[in-house]
Amino acid sequence: MVTTLEPQIETQPRTAVGKDGPYHSALTSWAPAAGEPAWLQTARRIGLNRFSELGFPTPRDEDWRFTNLAPLTALPFRLAPSASDHVVNGETLASLPFAQLPGDRLVFVDGRFAPERSAIQPHTGGVVVTNLAAALETHAGALEPHLTRLASSEGQAFTALNEAFFTDGAFIHLPARRAVADPIRLVFIATGCEPGAAVFTRNLIVAGAASQATVIEQYISLGTDPHVTNAVTELATDDGAAIEHMRLQDENESAFHLAAFHGRLGRSTNLNLHSLALGARLSRYNIRACLAGEGIEAVLNGLYLADGQRLADHHMIVDHAQPNCASHEYFNGILADKSKGVFHGRILVRPGAQKTDAKQTNKNMLLSDEATADTKPQLEIYADDVKCTHGATIGQLHPEHIFYLRARGIPLETARRMLIHAFAGEIIDRVRSTPIRSELDQIVWDRLERHEPVHVGAHN
Amino acid sequence: MSQPILEIKDLHAGVQGKHILRGVNLTVNPGEVHAIMGPNGSGKSTLAAVLAGRDGYDIVSGEAHYLGQNLLELDPEERAREGLFLAFQYPVEIPGVNSTYFLKAALNELRKHRGLPELDAVEFLQFVKERIHLLELDEALLKRAVNVGFSGGEKKRNEIFQMAVLEPKLAVLDETDSGLDIDALRVVANGVNKLKRDDNAQLVITHYQRLLDYIVPDFVHVLCGGRIATSGGKELALALEAKGYDWILGCNTCAGCAAEAA
Ligand SMILES: Nc1ncnc2c1ncn2[C@@H]1O[C@H](COP(=O)(O)OP(=O)(O)OP(=O)(O)O)[C@@H](O)[C@H]1O
């Protein structure tokens, strides 16, 4: 299957915010919450205005060429009302991935913190793990330099919307030299109580010099109705911080999931960022990493699985602003049925960012003739002493591999699964935390197992 | 006389419209070692592929029976579970599939088929370690992905190591000797010899007499133009080594060689 390069026909004009558009009343009736700091009220207003100007992206936007939002923009716009925490019982929580891990658990139900469902250990040394709404009251000063400033909403319709409407999320603050050993788990549950309702969440992680933490974000749906998740995470790191950030998106097959990660990395930061996109009808994850100091090592690692008519889109901008940094992007997609994978990877090496080592690979395995993958690398290099590579492959299971396994007595279906699993394993193996890695491995294996039978490419 | 392990009768087969095997006849009995020699492109690997059941090969006519069953009707995995083993001429690298995991899956499929209980991880490791030493392979290879980054020689030894683990009834070794240094050749040949029993058989495809100094065949066949042009005892290999294939009566006139010469 070849990469589709023709832009799609525009099917959705920018009317979402127009007089008859679904967002019209929400936007015109919007007023900032009275208790919020003035700087945030200002930011929200900016977000609102930006979205009103931008409207939804269309396939005419270069960054949205392959991802048609028409089904999303056709939905009526509704902010999710606050759901009762009781919709989520202990049993549900216990059945979720990573439930057995030690460490803090912050549960958000339809975008609002659910304290009774959460468990936060006491932290010492100034480490703060709390929900953003609470932090706005207690730590407004610590938030102000970062919140909504790391994730620019300029030209970004969904980030702008999020800026205007986010209700809550997590705030994690790690002072210098503090390490939180156990993973901090953020659980975002969409109840789907109101079909089509939109949830806006925002997380902020501020990591001081030589601090260390592992953060998991996981997104799930309780029901099967369509709902919209718009989630933005901001990260700022200081010299030598080491952060592992894992995102597991496993929402229902009707969900629309629009997410962004904006990281501003300080000198010698070590960032391991993982994206597992397993669910949603349409998912888009914008990853923006600004390497703002020397000696940074960033690994951006992702796996997407899609079947049916689902679409998984990753859109990366890695901005090498300083010399001697390494960024390695690895994204693998496994696409069945009529699903679609989209990968856009832009690497920007600014003038003076010498000795940059930037690497990008995107590999897609198509399990059906009707699955498609669109991949678009984009290198913009303004320094001369750099090593930048990119590679993309789109292929099917290798018949030689299958035959080798069968010739040793392994049944065809098992052989296929072993190979697909191995392909997923390339990504999963990069997760540093062992318990997280093994659990992910199991989740992905179960998911692949569920999808039977898979298709092998040419038989000869 | 016991049942033959393999009985091929007038087998014609091809791939992608190319007629390659043109009437192969071959009978292999328990306890026998057969060598198949023959010029490049004469169809040796094709014969091995057809026996192992590789996709894409067309059987034009003829028969192949394996322990009394119609071999050509079986899926490759069924053949393997019945004890047919192909040591590949070019073992393929399989990224991401761990060698131990792969071998354990293969062995347990076989054991299941034979009505034996599956081996647990400890038993399996014990068993495998004995065998890997037989081939003087580094245990660390077990932790790596199947054949990935193995040297040419390691890949070949790994094939025979797998053979040692799976203990086939009929092993087809396709140029296992090519790419091996002298020491490795001896190790591999030793391994193969240790696996030889009265109730199994080996079909050794090679270009070189060298291997047959170690693995002494009961029969040597020369495949030429998709047919067995001549057969003999182990002295035939020596004659071939000395005089080349041209010497074989009729070889210059068979269709394949004539085409090659043209
Ligand atoms: N997939 C294929 N498509 C077309 N021709 C093929 C294919 N596979 C093999 N052949 C041809 O069939 C003939 C026999 O090939 P085969 O690999 O069986 O030879 P061989 O005797 O094993 O040779 P060698 O000693 O070089 O290993 C060759 O001419 C080869 O090019």
Ligand SMILES: [Mg+2]
């Ligand atoms: Mg060959």
